[in-house]
Amino acid sequence: MLGADHTVSDMTRFLPLFLALMFLVVACEREQVLPNPDLNPDQEVLSHDEVLDRIKATMHDGEVFDWTSLNDNELFSAGVSGDSLFTFGYWMGDKADAPTQIGILDTDSEKWKAHFDDILNELIALEEKASGEILTREDLLVFGEPEFVPQATLRLRSLTSIAFLRKHQDTRYIEPMGFDPEASELSQRSGSGCSGGGPNYSIPSADFTTVSPSVKVPWNFYLHNIPQAWSHSQGDNVRVQIIDTGSSDDQDNLGSQFASGWSGGRSISRQSTLYSGSWWWRRLDSPNDQCGHGTRMSGLATAPRGSDGNAVGVAYKSDLTTIRAVSDVVISGSNESNGVKNALIIAGNSSSTKIVSMSIGTPFTNGTVRDGIYYAYNRGKMIFAAAGTSFSWTSWYGVIFPANMSQTVAVTGVKENLPFQRCNNCHDGSQVDFVVHMQRNSSNDRLTLALANSGNQPTYSGGSSCATATTAGVAALVWSKYPGWSRNQVFTRLKQSASNYPGRDNNFGWGAIDALQAVTVPL
16 A cells, blocks of 8 residues: 555654645646636536536447547547547558557557657647647657557647647547546445455355365356366466456465365466556556455456365465456446556466456446457457346446457356346347346356455455456357367367357347357367
8 A cells, every 4th residue: 555664653744745746736727627728618527417418428328339429529538537638549651550450560659659649749739829838749648658558648638739639530439437426326336346354144045056176166156068078178378368457365266275186286366457546546456356356357267276265266286366456347437448468468478378358347448458358468468348237327337348349258157047137127138149048047146156354254246347257267268178279270169169159149149058069179
């Protein structure tokens, strides 16, 4: 934690200076939300609620919102109502090439840097004219220079700058990063996936089977023949990366006991790409899960097959990287957008990482995250994403971002009965690829079993989030059995082993995967 190694006397000594700096910063921040001098007299900065009303008016049922539907002033106002930070994606040449070339082309080369500098210098001139101040590139590039992907985070205070970028031939997107729809009446999020992380001591014996050495296999694993598949593959020599809220430092099955029991010879890496604080004072957070969601997802995919009576994961011999990139399941704000992008870049640059699982998302397009998806995908990673777990304000959405992207494998949860019925709060739609049985017929609360935040007693967890992590584990079993395969070959095997194949349902995709068939039946 920031300042944890300082004494009380140290903090007291610096308190007056700190308060003075805070006053100055708050004063500066308040200045930027006043009417902008660069706006025309008949154009005012819209309030947060006014922007939200414009957004609602352009949204269509079941569709992810795209910032291109707003005009320049609406887009600028959305940024001002957040932190005045905008994400800017650029390109050289045909912009249609970007989705397939990010991660392959060297966009950090001198040629690309010079191209970006030309655009940035024009922006600095516009911002100086609007503000009457002398500015440097660091004043605009508050998160630093572009790296790995042709994208930058810009602090812009001029509507003219927004208009300039939107018209520029090499702009792929310009989007506000800090606009939070939940700042108003859309704030009812049921803990954003963070509730229910404690142990559950009332799990009926019908919801698990105890197997050697002494672990609990969730009831739904058997509906996908996952335990039967373990005779052929356990996921060894495949690294799975979970991009989520991190992993609990109090859960030893994701720490000292990760390689215990029948899960020996593997490793876990715990990292963080999530910064907290405003652009003027940010600090990197620890990888420790403060929510519980990432702990449950990590456990479902890879928890060890030990002897402590806890819930076992699908790929219990796979290596694991947990990255804390968000504080809850909704990707919101500039710090989280950059955190997710940077986590995807880590995956793309890791030769051992095969699979990325993202049980997080947003109803809004996000160019920063999208570029991270392109980067990891074009470097051969298989990316699983949750189709969406509803809260009171998202129940009418279809498949959310980034699960709606063609570069991701979208997964949702269904009840245990046939024909498929989506589980409570789970999203479905034409972009769904696979489903996982997540909820008992007899009770909405009897879900799959996952690691609690601490201890050896599991907890219930469900939704499309858990379905995504479970499917990522199944993919690890397949890739471990066939280590020479490409991502496309692994996906084809999953598809051909699913219940709807060779058909594809408009709401539930290829259906439920049979893990045993996936690791044994030839293509």
